[in-house]
Amino acid sequence: MEMTRILVLGAGYGGMMTAIELEQAGQPFTLVNKHDYHYFTTLLHEPAGGRHAFEPYYVDLHDVLRRDTSHVRKDLVIELRPYENRVLTQSGPIDYDYLVIALGNAPEFFGIPGMQEHALLLRSLQTARQINRQIEQAFATYHQDQDERNLRIIVGGAGLTGVELCGELADWLPELAGKYGVPFAKVEVVNLEAAPTILPMLPVELRAAAESALRQKGVKLLTGVAITKVRHERVELHTGDVLEAKTIIWTGGVRANPLLEKACLTTDSRGRALVDAYLQSVDFANVFVVGDSASFTGADGAPLPPTGQAAAQMGEWAARNLINRLHNRPLEPFHFVNRGTLASIGPEFGVGRVQGVNAVGVSASLLKEASKLKYLFRLGGLRMVKQKRGQLKRKE
Ligand code: FAD
Structure with a gap:
């Protein structure tokens, strides 16, 4: 009997959880990802911002998916052809019977001229490294020309x-300023937000706590300020003001991976493929879509926002429904369980809402640490927790 070919695309939170569920069910599959590792996207600000080295923030895919039935292929997906049950990759086509698309997102620049060309992004291990190196380099070269733009970072x-x-x-940055002997008084982090408020997903009192924590740490936070144009080392605002900085970083929004729109899948205004209650594409019953690539309408009638926790839950669910399908069992509708949102503001302070309760300060940081451990445990049990915690202690 010919084996059912299951193909999972993308090894972010959605794809990893699909793969782990399939592996645990003994179901053979192939996972295609552009890297042979899985990085922890929700924590990328930590190594980018110099908290630790990069090693604790990624795992080798083969170290998580260890069974013979799990096939990992490092490859770049270049085209989806759901009408042919085929995916084109850099190293050739792959045919499938069932497909799980978990290809994540792409940056949304909202048409701001120059943003794409001149801003750094925080979205992968590589881009996090780029930010970290760029800032350190700017501080290191300050003494050569005393150019204060080296010490300003615009986010x-x-x-x-x-x-x-x-x-x-x-x-x-205080540590970095000390390392390169630059005047810390001249160091500036400017955070620009077009909306009237920061962290719109959190209750008002938590936003206020976050704002005040950022300001106390010296971050210059400007809300209600739209960026209209970006040029080399220069950001123009709708007020007519111009800010100059060697490091400009854009974190302003995401849309789905562009491969989905090109694949003739029905998509929403953010390019995400519409899925039904079972996480199947509304166009192709043998295609499941999860995470930031999927447009799933929740019980409140609104599309689920793109988050790591939604991606992970959808990934698990898609795998279970796929297995149901293979065993001719009815599919089960997906229900998102909101386990809360936590934002760290440095290593020792955070804000968040977990199970209907607000957490501010060290308690939120501890909850965030606990959620990291839980995730590592899900990836590889105690072995993975020990491995990654051990790496945290060794700073590069
Ligand atoms: P991703 O995790 O983006 O995974 C997609 C995968 O597909 C990647 O491995 C990528 O390499 C691979 N891929 C993409 N294109 C191709 C291709 N063409 N070929 C092969 N492989 C490809 N969410 C929260 O819930 N809580 C938080 O606190 C939080 N904090 C965040 C902090 C930061 C700094 C960032 C950047 C994001 C944060 N998010 C948070 C959002 C969260 O990280 C995303 O919603 C989540 O990663 C989406 O998961 P995903 O599996 O859909 O996609």
Whole structure:
């Protein structure tokens, strides 16, 4: 009898959880990802902002998916052809019977001229490294020309990514200034947000606590300020003001991976493929879509926002429904369980809402640490927890 070919695309939170569930069910599959490792996207601000070395923030895919039935292929997906049950990759086509698309997102620049060309992004291990190196290099070269733009960092966007990054930078930069002997008084982190408020997903009192923590750490937070244009080392604002900085980082938004729109899948205004209650594409019953690539409408009638926890839950669910399908069992509708949102503002302070309760300060940081451990345990049990915690102690 010919084996059912299951193909999973992307090894972020969604793809990893699909793969782990399939592996645990003994179901053979192939996972294609552009790297042979899985990185912890929700924590990338930590190594980018100098908290630790990069090693604790990724795992080798083969170290998680260890069974013979799990096939991992490092490859770049270049085209989806759901009408042919085929995916084209850099190294050739792959045919499948069932497909799980977990290809994540792409940056949304909202048409701001120059943003794509001149801003750094925080979205992968590589881009996190780029930010870390760029800032260190700018500080290291300050003494050559005394150019104060070297010491200014502009972060566009004050959602989770922007706020967490600024919080992290605020803790790291005094250390970096000391290392390169630059005047700390001239160091500036500017966080720009077009909306009237930061962290819109959190209750008002938590946003206020986050704002005050950022300001106390010296971050210059400007809300209600839209970026209209970006040029080389220069950001123009709708007020007519111009800010100059060697490091410009954009965290202002995401849309789905562009491969979905090109694949003739029905997509929403953010390019995410529409899925039904079972996480199947509305166009192809043998295609499941999860995470930031999927547009799933929740019980409240609104599309689920793109988050790591939603991606992980959808990934697990898609795998279970796929297995149900293979065993001719009815599919089960997906229900998102909101386990809360936590934002760190540096290593020792956080804000968040978990199970209907607000957490501010060290308690939120501890909850965030606990959620990291839980995730590591899910990936590889106590072995993975020990391995990654051990690496944390060795700073590069
Ligand atoms: P991803 O995790 O982006 O995974 C997609 C995978 O597909 C990647 O491995 C990528 O390499 C691979 N891929 C993409 N294109 C190709 C291709 N063409 N070929 C092969 N492989 C490809 N969410 C929260 O819930 N809580 C938080 O606190 C939080 N904090 C965040 C902080 C930061 C700094 C950032 C950047 C994001 C944060 N998020 C948070 C959002 C969260 O990380 C995303 O929603 C989540 O990663 C989406 O998971 P995913 O599996 O859909 O996609």
